[in-house]
Amino acid sequence: MNRKEKIDLEVEKIINGGRVEFNYCPVYNPKKNKYIGYIATPMFKNMLIDLNKVKQAATQMEKTDLLMTTIYRKQFLAFIKRRPSKLSRLIISAKLEDLSSLMEVYFSERSFQECKVMLYLDVKKGYEMINKFSNISSNISRLLNGGVELITSINSNNMYEYDYILRISD
Numbered sequence: 001m002n003r004k005e006k007i008d009l010e011v012e013k014i015i016n017g018g019r020v021e022f023n024y025c026p027v028y029n030p031k032k033n034k035y036i037g038y039i040a041t042p043m044f045k046n047m048l049i050d051l052n053k054v055k056q057a058a059t060q061m062e063k064t065d066l067l068m069t070t071i072y073r074k075q076f077l078a079f080i081k082r083r084p085s086k087l088s089r090l091i092i093s094a095k096l097e098d099l100s101s102l103m104e105v106y107f108s109e110r111s112f113q114e115c116k117v118m119l120y121l122d123v124k125k126g127y128e129m130i131n132k133f134s135n136i137s138s139n140i141s142r143l144l145n146g147g148v149e150l151i152t153s154i155n156s157n158n159m160y161e162y163d164y165i166l167r168i169s170d
Contacts, residue, residue, distance in 0.1 A: 007057040010049050015066055020044065020074050024082065027091055037089030037118060040075050068101035076105060076112045089116040091151065096121060097132075099139040106146065113146060120151040 001009075014020055022040040029036045042051050051071075058067040072092075079090045094102055102119075106112050121140075144150065 004057070007049055007053055008061065010044060011054055011057045011061060011063065011067060014044075014054070015063060015070050020071060022075055022078050024079075037091045037116070038079070038083070039091040039093060039120075040079065041093075042071055042075070064097075065101050068098045069105055072098075072102050072105040073108075076109075076115065079115060080111060083115075087116070089118050091118045091120060093120045093122060096136050099136055099143070100133075103139050103143055106143065106148070116149075117147070118149045118151050119143065 010018075012018075021043045023043050024038040024040050026035040027037050027039050028034070044050075044054065055064060055067065058064045075092070076090070083090075092102065099121075106117070
């Protein structure tokens with residue numbers, strides 16, 4: 001079995017209920033001098049495969065939305081099981097093109113909406129994605145109105161800067 005077939009198989013396993021584990025890393029707020037939440041990074045059974053490779057394979061298979069919906073659903077479920085307290089937050093790092101999947105999962109169950117969620121958006125391809133997917137700004141507004149907070153940046157030491165003024169509106 002070649003490398004591409006292994007990655008394609010990994011995509012199918014994830015979509016069909018294969019286990020995706022998450023590595024939770026605490027995020028520190030220097031202004032409050034405390035840890036405020038956990039950022040979760042998907043970990044796959046095959047450690048040689050990362051999320052970008054899995055997403056590329058899913059794109060070729062035309063299953064990207066299904067893959068990301070599955071990963072976000074499992075991320076919420078794992079966080080609900082493991083969170084140390086009701087005050088802890090799930091910090092999700094997402095790309096603009098994955099917002100529709102995140103929104104679908106977040107609004108699908110009441111228990112997900114009860115989680116305190118902070119969203120760090122990867123906007124490297126911002127204007128390109130906004131032009132490609134016209135619903136991105138409305139998805140961001142809907143998530144913000146649903147109680148999700150935005151983080152402006154996370155640096156290499158897992159410290160974050162949060163801007164209360166950062167509200168995206170039409």
